[in-house]
Amino acid sequence: MIKVKHPIERINLQQEDFLKSMAEKDRDYHSLLFSFGNAAYLYYALPIEPTLEDYDEWLEGLPEDSFKRDMKADGFEFCKNILPFTRYVREKNDIGMDRFIRDKMGEESYSKYKSIFDREN
Structure with a gap:
């Protein structure tokens, strides 16, 4: 479900457990949030x-x-x-953040995330 994994396995497991505990209708939304957050983490970890x-x-x-x-x-x-x-x-x-995250998430997931995020703000 989570397209971009966190580099720390313990956190991946926590994220997956969280998604499993959610109602089915909310999983895609939170999966996108985790993917975006994990990609941002990777971006800021670049040396x-x-x-x-x-x-x-x-x-x-x-x-x-x-x-x-x-x-x-x-x-x-x-x-x-x-x-x-x-x-x-x-x-x-x-090394642009938006391009880096889009590359990690893939165009479809990134666009979906942006459409949800832009609608909420």
């Missing part, structure tokens, strides 16, 4: 080597608000592990 230059560029592109001030105060070493910055570095290096 990258952010540079100080990446950090400076990223900060420059942030709006002048409390987030930017906090990220400046926290510094490069801290920010090397936060999702917005690591996504910026991946995107900058042509």
Whole structure:
């Protein structure tokens, strides 16, 4: 049911058990959520080597608000592990999250997920 498996087997088993406990009508929806979440997990697990230059560029592109001030105060070493910055570095290096997830899920499942998610928001 879950198209994109989590890299940790224990979590795969928990996800499958959860789906088995659900009403049949809800399984497809939750299976899509797990697939999307697992693909996102894999995306953020891709190895990258952010540079100080990446950090400076990223900060420059942030709006002048409390987030930017906090990220400046926290510094490069801290920010090397936060999702917005690591996504910026991946995107900058042509590793786009949307394309990565679509490739993992397959076009049909990804489109189905997007149609449900877009309708809910």
